[in-house]
Amino acid sequence: PADIPDLSNLWMPFTANRQFKEQPRLLAKARGMYYTTVDGKQVLDGTAGLWCVNAGHGRSEIIDAISRQAAELDYAPSFQLGHSDSFRAATAVTRMMPAGMDRIFFTNSGSESVDTALKIALAYHRARGEGQRTRLIGRERGYHGVGFGGISVGGISPNRKAFSGALLPGVDHLPHTHDLSRNAHTRGQPAWGEHLADELERIVALHDASTIAAVIVEPLAGSTGVLVPPKGYLEKLRAITEKHGILLIFDEVITAFGRLGAATASEYFGVTPDLMSLAKGISNASVPAGAVAVKREVHDTILGAAANGIEFFHGYTYSAHPLATAAILATLEIYEREQLFQRARALSAKFEDAAHQLEEARHVIDVRNLGMVAGIELAPRDGAPGARAAEVFRKCFDQGIMLRYTGDILAISPPLIIEESQIEEIFGKIGAVLQATA
Numbered sequence: 001p002a003d004i005p006d007l008s009n010l011w012m013p014f015t016a017n018r019q020f021k022e023q024p025r026l027l028a029k030a031r032g033m034y035y036t037t038v039d040g041k042q043v044l045d046g047t048a049g050l051w052c053v054n055a056g057h058g059r060s061e062i063i064d065a066i067s068r069q070a071a072e073l074d075y076a077p078s079f080q081l082g083h084s085d086s087f088r089a090a091t092a093v094t095r096m097m098p099a100g101m102d103r104i105f106f107t108n109s110g111s112e113s114v115d116t117a118l119k120i121a122l123a124y125h126r127a128r129g130e131g132q133r134t135r136l137i138g139r140e141r142g143y144h145g146v147g148f149g150g151i152s153v154g155g156i157s158p159n160r161k162a163f164s165g166a167l168l169p170g171v172d173h174l175p176h177t178h179d180l181s182r183n184a185h186t187r188g189q190p191a192w193g194e195h196l197a198d199e200l201e202r203i204v205a206l207h208d209a210s211t212i213a214a215v216i217v218e219p220l221a222g223s224t225g226v227l228v229p230p231k232g233y234l235e236k237l238r239a240i241t242e243k244h245g246i247l248l249i250f251d252e253v254i255t256a257f258g259r260l261g262a263a264t265a266s267e268y269f270g271v272t273p274d275l276m277s278l279a280k281g282i283s284n285a286s287v288p289a290g291a292v293a294v295k296r297e298v299h300d301t302i303l304g305a306a307a308n309g310i311e312f313f314h315g316y317t318y319s320a321h322p323l324a325t326a327a328i329l330a331t332l333e334i335y336e337r338e339q340l341f342q343r344a345r346a347l348s349a350k351f352e353d354a355a356h357q358l359e360e361a362r363h364v365i366d367v368r369n370l371g372m373v374a375g376i377e378l379a380p381r382d383g384a385p386g387a388r389a390a391e392v393f394r395k396c397f398d399q400g401i402m403l404r405y406t407g408d409i410l411a412i413s414p415p416l417i418i419e420e421s422q423i424e425e426i427f428g429k430i431g432a433v434l435q436a437t438a
């Protein structure tokens with residue numbers, strides 16, 4: 001065992017896992033599909049970190065690119081000067097975006113991408129002389145990061161309540177698309193629930209449509225429990241937003257870069273938004289990086305107005321940081337060279353079968369999946385919601401499998417380099433642990 005620090009005297013930063021005190025889990029290394037803990041334990045990564053290490057850990061191509069870049073040009077002031085890799089990286093990202101979404105704004109995280117996308121939406125309307133369009137519409141159980149914009153449109157009410165006095169005004173929320181009584185072990189997209197998109201018309205009718213700037217949704221809600229959209233739902237959102245001149249934002253921080261077996265959820269579902277927030281898989285999590293992909297028309301409108309004195313000020317010190325653009329270029333090259341999105345698509349049938357073998361497992365009340373992501377919903381323990389999933393998480397970790405859980409929902413979203421035997425191992429161990437859990 002390497003140098004395990006004495007944790008008793010360490011002050012823990014806010015970012016530390018809430019279970020940290022109870023049971024420290026410190027990682028020392030990561031390669032491919034595995035973490036190694038400080039005490040030498042190997043753990044199979046069933047969640048690609050936090051849904052982000054899509055090409056597997058410790059990729060030498062990315063490490064080399066970052067190292068070379070750090071030695072050559074550590075930083076280029078983003079407001080005054082550029083560097084050519086920022087253009088190359090933008091071009092590489094747009095190659096994976098739906099046609100027409102070929103303008104890129106670089107950020108450093110998913111939260112920044114969300115807030116940036118919301119601001120671009122408002123700037124677009126202002127540039128068109130429709131500055132009154134400031135209302136935003138999110139969705140219950142949507143997760144859009146931790147910025148004030150993100151928690152305002154986000155659908156996690158404890159987060160909203162905690163900051164209720166400081167959130168964006170004029171935000172409504174669509175209902176979420178999860179009905180446990182009807183989901184019951186859905187493979188692919190549920191056939192019911194398309195009508196939930198009509199709720200958008202109801203919200204629009206409550207206000208003057210010309211005051212609404214944008215609708216933001218995760219095409220597939222990830223971190224709140226893998227909520228798969230019903231068939232036709234996203235198409236309807238697109239049609240209704242278009243009808244009323246409202247922009248549609250897809251938060252693809254989790255779904256882009258292969259998670260569903262396509263470059264984006266937009267490609268998977270065949271629905272193109274106006275703006276898309278990106279992060280996580282864009283750099284394989286090697287360095288913090290994010291981006292907003294923007295339709296050219298939206299971009300050009302904002303730029304045109306700037307020529308007439310209507311400025312849109314936005315940008316980060318680290319927008320298109322040279323280490324980030326190096327990492328993005330190397331990452332996207334791996335995705336292409338190894339055809340990882342196609343690999344994910346090919347593996348998804350096996351993944352689906354393995355996930356749904358848990359339908360009859362003890363405590364399981366629903367199984368949902370799409371592409372290379374699955375949610376296993378457990379019946380909550382009486383009077384202790386979340387406790388059962390937390391216990392399953394801990395036991396799986398002890399048996400060398402890393403999962404994620406939200407409430408009583410387990411989430412599985414492995415790196416796309418996973419082997420079939422490892423898919424079996426993950427779901428097999430979850431099944432055995434469930435059997436042995438009260």
Ligand code: PMP
Nearest residue numbers: 109110111143144145251253254
């Ligand atoms: N949007 C979505 C859909 C996410 O899943 C996340 C992170 N889980 C975020 C935004 C926020 O990203 P970050 O944690 O990088 O700020």
